[in-house]
Amino acid sequence: MTKSILIVDDQIGIRMLLQEVFQTAGYRTSLAANGKEAIDYLSKTPCDLVILDYQIPIYDGNTVIQKIKKMKINTKIIVISGLPEVAKQEMSGNLPDKIISKPFDVAKLSNMAEEILKKK
Template identity: 45%
Template sequence: MNKTVLVVDDQIGIRLLLEEVIQQEGYNVELALNGKEALDKIMNNKPDLIMLDYKLPIIDGPTLVKNLENDNIVIPTIMMSGLPEKAEDDVQNFKSISKTIGKPFQLNDIRELVKNILE
């Protein structure tokens, strides 16, 4: 069975780029442009991995992870941020966060990271 990655980012360019790169690695990709949309998708069909932007409209990245963990839903999550140090400080106590990466990121790093978490 193919693993699914949920990419959550309010920038269409990043969503489409990550979708393409992750699909090339053989995974299914779901897209969401804010935390509310992501939450709805997660409740319908839990992904195997979430690539989550830190700053999002409606529900931001840390709030989404906190809400999921409060409901005992722990899904490996890669937090993406233009300010990775601040994001890392804010999410260090979450069980779900596998890694915090800075934007812009290297596509090879993304491939490696996704593969390491999902394999």
């Protein structure tokens, strides 16, 4: 079965780039521009991995992770952050599976996602 990835970023260019990368790699992708869209999507549609920009509108990355944990959704999470140390402190008990810092290497992110999805 094809693994699914939800890409959450407020920058359309990043969403489109990552969608192309992961669709080319054979994954089913969905997009969300903010934290509320991400939670609304996840409440209706399960997915295997969420790639989540930490600084997004409405619900930030930390809030999205808290809501995912409360919903008891069995999904893996990679956070993209310009300030990964600050993000780690703010997330404390709700750490994602991986954090990658901005600017990020697309190949590195793709490999990270593949590694996580193989374990799932």
